[in-house]
Amino acid sequence: xxxxxxxxxxxxxxxxRLPAPIVEELADGLEEAVARHRGRGLDDxxxxxxxxxxxxxxxQVAAGFVASCPGRRLARQLxxxxxxxxxxxxxxxxxxxxxxxxxxxxxxxxxGAVLLGAITLLASAAIGHCYRRVTRAAAVGxxxxxxxxxxxxxxxxSLAVRxxxxxxxATAASGLRIVxxxxxxxxxxxxxx
Amino acid sequence: MRAEELKGHLxxxxxxxxxxxxxxGYAVMEALRQATSGRLxxxxxxxxxxxxxxxxxxxxxxxxxxxxxxxxxxxxxTPAGRRALSGKRAAWRDFAAxxxxxxxARPCAEPT
Numbered sequence: 001x002x003x004x005x006x007x008x009x010x011x012x013x014x015x016x017r018l019p020a021p022i023v024e025e026l027a028d029g030l031e032e033a034v035a036r037h038r039g040r041g042l043d044d045x046x047x048x049x050x051x052x053x054x055x056x057x058x059x060q061v062a063a064g065f066v067a068s069c070p071g072r073r074l075a076r077q078l079x080x081x082x083x084x085x086x087x088x089x090x091x092x093x094x095x096x097x098x099x100x101x102x103x104x105x106x107x108x109x110x111x112g113a114v115l116l117g118a119i120t121l122l123a124s125a126a127i128g129h130c131y132r133r134v135t136r137a138a139a140v141g142x143x144x145x146x147x148x149x150x151x152x153x154x155x156x157x158s159l160a161v162r163x164x165x166x167x168x169x170a171t172a173a174s175g176l177r178i179v180x181x182x183x184x185x186x187x188x189x190x191x192x193x
Numbered sequence: 194m195r196a197e198e199l200k201g202h203l204x205x206x207x208x209x210x211x212x213x214x215x216x217x218g219y220a221v222m223e224a225l226r227q228a229t230s231g232r233l234x235x236x237x238x239x240x241x242x243x244x245x246x247x248x249x250x251x252x253x254x255x256x257x258x259x260x261x262x263x264x265x266x267x268x269x270x271t272p273a274g275r276r277a278l279s280g281k282r283a284a285w286r287d288f289a290a291x292x293x294x295x296x297x298a299r300p301c302a303e304p305t
Contacts, residue, residue: 025218025266026241032219033237056236064242070249187249 003048007034010052017062018131019191030055066131070187071138075125078142078177082119085177088170089152096161103155111148118144139188146181149174199235203243204252205285206233208270208278211253215269218244244268252277 007030014023033051034044042050055061066072092098121141128134153171161167199206210216210224221244222237247253252274258267270278 022241022245024264026238028217028263028265029219029222029237029241031263032217036223054236055238058238060236061238061241064239065245068242068246068249073249 001045003034003045006045006048006052010055010058013058014062017058018065019135022065026055026061062131063129066129066134069131069134070184070191071125071135074142074181074184074188075122075134075138077180078145079119079122079126081177082122085149085170085173088166088173092156092161092166092170095163095166096156101155101159101161111151114144115148118148135188135191139185142181142185142188146178149178199233202285203235204247205278205281207240207243207247208252208274208281211268211270211274212278215267217265217267221268247274 010030011023011027014026018026030051033054034047037047037050037054038044118141121137121144125134125138125141128137153174156167156171206225206228207221210221210228216224218241219237222240225233225240244253244255248255248268251271253268254271255266255268258265
């Protein structure tokens, strides 16, 4: 195998798994590695082989990026803080007698279904192996959670639900999550290119 | 030193490699190889995700530069990274001193 083909093949394997800017950065590193091995006196083909060997299995390199990608991080943070927000809202729904609120059953069911869908997406982002799928699942999942948090805040404020202190706690919990999501989303979307 | 033994310490080494000034990923690897006299046995490809993780944590900052017509990502330590490095260095010195004392001390007399 010729050295240039070896490098092209290696980069193609990375391209299949990782966003373009990351591949560009690795390609630059690979060029540097080839140059270093040539500087040690190796011919072009042997230098290319040494560079590819030095960088390691492309699947392992990609796995490292998936483990540290922004989408993975945000999804895990949301799943970890989810039970706290859920507890706040659950307490409010019970204390505020949510079953007496003028909300159509279909809307309640739709809310539940969308929430389940968002949690499923976040879970797949938290454990998935494919960079693009992890990133997209995290983006859609966190955007959905943000809309749901905002919907709940809007609903209880418009219904003037009591007791006020639980409203304050639940609203604060959701508000913090919204701010965190809105801050994290650009980084995730930037990674998905 | 192999990857599994390095776990948790790679971040410190990467921060140390950026202490003298900005470097790109491959230069970080070369600096580490040189600093450890070639004893660091790590696939170069795994350095890059680690750098991205440090960047997300705000300990280093990355920026693109054009060098010889090629785009290159350069990394530099942030003030938070500099603080983290001195903390990790102090913690390592304590740990190393403790281990050296514990492993190399010889009992003065055997109890009989």
